[in-house]
Amino acid sequence: MREPFLTIRNLSHTYMKGTPLEHVALREVSLEAGRGECLAIIGHTGSGKSTLIQHLNGLLLPQSGEVTVDGLHLSGPKPDVKALRRKVGLVFQNPEDQIFEKLVGDDVAYGPFKMGYPLQEVRERVRWAMELVGISFDEYKDRPTFALSGGQKRKVALAGVLALKPDLLVLDEPTAGLDPYSRNELLNRIRELNRKEKMTVLFVTHNMEEVATLADRVCVMAEGRVAAEGTPREIFGDTRLLAEHQLGPPEAVEILHALHRRGHPVNPGAYLTEEAAGEILSLIRERE
Incomplete structure (x- = not known):
């Protein structure tokens, strides 16, 4: 783990608390992001992803638990939201x-x-x-x-x-609604910000290809909790986890899983397109 830039401890949030419409969106979420890291947050709609990222630039303040960004604590009685927004940039889905x-x-x-x-x-x-x-x-x-x-x-x-x-760029579904060319161009820009500008990036997405392309680490959320954390290789290689949370892996991984189930000697954890292509080419050469 790199030097922590973002630290979340036991963060909980309830909408319309004390009313008949009360809804618990976050349940004791704990999470860290290292300085210069690219972290993907995935999970089904309603899992708490958007509520979580709204705590990162002060749109929502902690009801319980702690949020710290580069040493700036947001859980006190008078958090410095202006200073926070100099550190954290949030790009909405729309x-x-x-x-x-x-x-x-x-x-x-x-x-x-x-x-x-x-x-x-x-x-x-x-x-x-x-x-x-x-x-x-x-x-x-x-x-x-x-x-x-x-x-x-x-x-x-x-x-x-x-x-x-x-210092921290937060993106909510960064490529939603874009055509393939615009999507790839924007992903390249985000990768450049992270790799060349050393900007810490945290993004929410339903697109697993984006996770494979950008993320150093992945956080899976379900029912307001962190259900799993790991590298893309660890997450996409865990078929039980993917099935339990109904997460479709990148298409390349899906092909490798299908081949593996049929008894072919491929590595289903090869989540990058070029790695998956190498596995399939090796299999073809063996058959030849």
């Missing part, structure tokens, strides 16, 4: 939820302006963030946000968060 301005450049600049940075620094941050996500500053800064495609809006929302230069 980019429209965080695009406020009419022009792209103004929208990306919204956060830095609110944080009180000087005009020249704001401009530099906006240019850096837009170019980082693959949007030309000169070409797009004066474009109306309403005229953007879904993929472009997602990039603008990500750039608006990155302009604050957070």
Whole structure:
């Protein structure tokens, strides 16, 4: 485990507490993310994933338990939410939820302006963030946000968060609704942020290919609890765990599991596409 950047201890959360509509969303969740790590959170709808990540930038504060981000404690009587949001950037599933301005450049600049940075620094941050996500500053800064495609809006929302230069980037279903080209392009940008910029990344997804592509470690959630943790190789190689939580592995892993069940000597834990291809090629060569 790398140096802890995010620490969650026994975090619980109940919506509409004390009413007939009371719903327990989190039940004593404990979790850590290392500095510079990429952590995937998976699980069915209603497992508590979205409630959990809303605690990471102060949208929700702990009812019980502890949340600590880079030494900043959120469980006290007066947590410093402004300082927290300098450290943690949260990108929502729907980019429209965080695009406020009419022009792209103004929208990306919204956060830095609110944080009180000087005009020249704001401009530099906006240019850096837009170019980082693959949007030309000169070409797009004066474009109306309403005229953007879904993929472009997602990039603008990500750039608006990155302009604050957070230490922890939190993404909720980052590629939902994108076409394959836009999806792969955005995944490459996220990988670059994590690997080259050394940014800690935590993302929620239902797409297991994204987990295989990006994650160093995986947290499986079920009924508001952490059901399992491990590397992608450990999680995707555990057929009992996958079946118990009705999680479909990446297609490459699914093929290897099917071959393994039929008695073929392949490693079902080879979760990367190139690894799975190597297993299948080896099998073909043996048969030849």
